[in-house]
Amino acid sequence: MRGGWHPPLWFDVPVGRIRFLHQLVGIPDVHVLRRSAQPGGFSVALTLDPLGVPTRHVTISFARGRPMEPMVNVDGPTDSPHRYSDGTLCMWYPTDPPERRWIHADGAAALVANITAHLIREEWYRKSGEWLGDEVRHGARDPNNDPAIQVPSSLRDNQDVGRADPVLDHARDESAAAGLTDASPDSARSFTRVGRG
Amino acid sequence: MNEPVTDGDGGLVLNRVYYPNLGPDGRGDAPTDVVDDLIEHLRPRIRKVYPRATMHTSKRGPKIYFGQPVGDDDPTVDLVVAMNRKEGPGIWIPNLEKGTWEPSDPEKHVELLNSDSAGFRSTRRKIIRLAKAWNKQYSVPGASSFEVSTWAYEFVEHGQGVAKGLWTLFDKAAGRLEAGTPTGDPAGVSANLKLLIDAATMATRLRKAADHMAKAIASNDENEVAEAMSIVFWTYIDAPATSSLKAAAALLRPNRPVQAAALGIGVAATTGAAYRAYGGRG
Numbered sequence: 001m002r003g004g005w006h007p008p009l010w011f012d013v014p015v016g017r018i019r020f021l022h023q024l025v026g027i028p029d030v031h032v033l034r035r036s037a038q039p040g041g042f043s044v045a046l047t048l049d050p051l052g053v054p055t056r057h058v059t060i061s062f063a064r065g066r067p068m069e070p071m072v073n074v075d076g077p078t079d080s081p082h083r084y085s086d087g088t089l090c091m092w093y094p095t096d097p098p099e100r101r102w103i104h105a106d107g108a109a110a111l112v113a114n115i116t117a118h119l120i121r122e123e124w125y126r127k128s129g130e131w132l133g134d135e136v137r138h139g140a141r142d143p144n145n146d147p148a149i150q151v152p153s154s155l156r157d158n159q160d161v162g163r164a165d166p167v168l169d170h171a172r173d174e175s176a177a178a179g180l181t182d183a184s185p186d187s188a189r190s191f192t193r194v195g196r197g
Numbered sequence: 198m199n200e201p202v203t204d205g206d207g208g209l210v211l212n213r214v215y216y217p218n219l220g221p222d223g224r225g226d227a228p229t230d231v232v233d234d235l236i237e238h239l240r241p242r243i244r245k246v247y248p249r250a251t252m253h254t255s256k257r258g259p260k261i262y263f264g265q266p267v268g269d270d271d272p273t274v275d276l277v278v279a280m281n282r283k284e285g286p287g288i289w290i291p292n293l294e295k296g297t298w299e300p301s302d303p304e305k306h307v308e309l310l311n312s313d314s315a316g317f318r319s320t321r322r323k324i325i326r327l328a329k330a331w332n333k334q335y336s337v338p339g340a341s342s343f344e345v346s347t348w349a350y351e352f353v354e355h356g357q358g359v360a361k362g363l364w365t366l367f368d369k370a371a372g373r374l375e376a377g378t379p380t381g382d383p384a385g386v387s388a389n390l391k392l393l394i395d396a397a398t399m400a401t402r403l404r405k406a407a408d409h410m411a412k413a414i415a416s417n418d419e420n421e422v423a424e425a426m427s428i429v430f431w432t433y434i435d436a437p438a439t440s441s442l443k444a445a446a447a448l449l450r451p452n453r454p455v456q457a458a459a460l461g462i463g464v465a466a467t468t469g470a471a472y473r474a475y476g477g478r479g
Contacts, residue, residue, distance in 0.1 A: 026463035051461035052442025082474035090476025092469070100471050109466035113457035117468040120445045120460060127409075127428045127442070129402035130335055132449040134473040142396035144379035144389065148294075191208035191279060191288075 009067040010104065011042035020044070023108035029057075037073070038063035050116045053123045058115060068104045069094075072115055080122045081131060091118045093136050208277040208303075209235070210288065220298045222283040228291030228298060232258050232278055256294055287386040305384035306343075310350060317355055324362045325349045327430075331406060334432045336450060339399040344390045347383055364410040371403035 010016035017032065021044065024030045029047040036043040043061040050056070059073045072089040082090045091114050092101035102111050121132045211219065211231070218226040236252045236259050243250045249264030257277045265271075279288040280298070287302030311318065328345045332338045340348075345366075352369040353362040373380065374396045379389040392399050406429050413425035420438070427436035431443050448455045454467040 024464065026465075049461055051445040051448075051459075052439075053445075080476075082476045084476045090474055092472040093475045096473060100469070100473060102469060102472075106469075107466070109457065109464035110469070112462060112464055113455075113460070113466040113468045114472065116457060116460045116462045117449055117455065118474070120442070120449060121474070123442060124446045124449075127405065127439075128431065129398070129405040131398075131474065132336075132446055133452050134471055136473050136475045137395065137398070140397075142374070142377050144377055145374055145392050145396035145399075147391045147393055147395075191210045191277075 009062075009064065011062055011067065017042065020108045024112060027112060033059070037061040038071070040064045041067075046112070048112070048116055048119065050119045050123075053119050056119055060111065060115075070102070070111060074115075074119065077122075077126065079126055081125065081137065082118070082122070082135065089115065089118050091115070204273045204275060206275050206277070208279050210279045210281060213280055216280070220280050220289045222280070222289070227296040228258075228278060229293060229296055232291060232293060235259055235276070235278060254293055257291055258293070285386070287384065299388065300386045301382075302384035302386040305386070309383050310346070313355075320357070320359060320362060321349055321353050323359050324353055324366060327359070327363050328366055330433070331429060334430070335402070337394055339394045339402055340392050341390070344380060344392070347380055347390060350383055351380075360410070360414055364407055364414060367403050367407035367410060371400050371407055374400035374403065 011020070021030060021032070024044070024046060027046045027048070029045070031045055033043040033045055037059060038061045041061055041063045043059055045057065045059050048056050048058055054076065057075045061071045061073070062069070063071065071086075072091075073087060074089065078087055084090050094101075102114055117133075125131050213219070213223065216223065216231065218224040219228070219231060220226070232254060236254070239259065239261070240250075240252050243252075243261060243263075247263045247265050251262045251264060253260040253262065255275055257275065259276045259278075261274045261276075263272065263274075277290050279290050281288055282300060285300065286305060287300050289298040290301045291297075292299050310321075313321070325346050328349060329342055332340055332342075332345055348366050348370045349362075352366050354365065357365060374392075377396070381389050409425040409429045413422045413429075416422050416425070420436070423434065423436040424438040427434040427439045427443070431439070431446070435443075445460060448459055449468075452471060454470045457464045457466045457468070460468070
């Protein structure tokens with residue numbers, strides 16, 4: 001006997017699809033695509049109006065080979081540091097633990113919440129250049145300008161509560177070391193000479 | 198924008214006669230022990246007046262938290278332990294992260310920034326303050342205050358007003374990073390300056406700020422100007438066109454779960470926390 005029996009995928013059975021769609025009550029224009037973006041898969045289209053972002057038409061697809069991993073396409077601008085090469089959204093690092101990414105058990109509503117957040121992050125990035133939230137970036141390093149590896153400020157007293165912020169400390173250090181303070185770029189820190197002579 | 202009473206800075210220049218082993222001009226001893234000694238010397242004396250004071254170190258020396266806030270301010274003091282250089286200008290200052298001494302000429306920096314006409318210096322000071330305020334809006338500032346000041350020193354030109362000068366700073370700093378060119382020490386003593394984040398990200402931030410400023414400078418429409426500047430200085434300037442997006446960004450910035458309804462979506466769910474966005478198309 002070739003192969004063996006495989007249980008149906010969650011979207012092969014009506015209850016799986018109905019449960020997914022039921023969790024999206026409240027979202028406009030939710031409908032199953034007759035022809036999935038993934039052959040033999042399952043695709044749902046919907047419309048989102050994230051706060052501060054123009055209306056976006058979203059397609060969430062699940063492929064037969066990867067039934068638990070949503071692929072999300074969105075219309076509108078594609079300028080983003082976090083899209084896959086096919087234009088789908090990259091909302092989490094694929095091999096991160098379950099608490100740091102969406103899993104099927106989290107449900108369709110949570111998935112849409114995270115899609116919404118990602119669209120807002122992209123829109124904010126296009127305006128300000130700031131990505132809100134954690135990110136994994138990769139790209140060529142600039143040895144002339146990229147920071148050296150930073151070591152956090154050390155605590156000297158065991159009972160102390162460390163409040164040192166290594167980034168801001170570093171910023172103040174460089175400014176301070178150069179004799180320039182936030183109060184006045186023209187003033188110098190005062191140096192006191194110690195030791196006789 | 199910049200709260201002037203956040204920290205105080207001071208320095209001690211050690212007499213080499215009493216510290217012959219220290220530094221490159223001595224027998225090469227690292228700064229770590231002398232900084233430790235200074236902290237041990239200062240701690241009991243400071244705690245006599247400020248019993249909750251705590252002693253830390255920063256890259257350059259002792260860093261003192263007094264544990265006695267004044268209103269919303271909780272000032273700190275940074276001390277730099279320095280030595281005169283036998284040859285060459287400036288002083289040796291510690292790099293406690295590497296356990297080494299590095300050359301620096303802070304007095305030359307002040308001399309350079311004070312070397313122009315009073316009017317130009319006044320304009321440049323305002324530009325520096327604005328640029329620093331812009332930089333500090335980000336969860337992680339991209340450049341040190343000194344590097345921002347250096348960019349102003351290098352790029353701002355005579356005859357420019359504050360708006361044009363600030364745009365010039367953003368534009369030329371972005372161009373430098375886009376080209377992968379370093380920012381050198383204006384005194385010519387220290388090593389090239391390094392950013393606090395990767396250059397590609399900082400270049401993007403600067404370029405977008407420059408683009409928004411260019412739009413504002415070119416426009417005669419007050420609403421357009423406000424919209425553009427409300428993105429450059431999102432913490433300080435409001436505009437109707439950007440208020441919703443800024444409100445959404447403010448909800449997501451702390452990197453905690455947010456109700457979908459607060460983001461404009463009618464489902465009963467929250468966003469995940471600490472998801473790490475990936476994908477390298479950007």
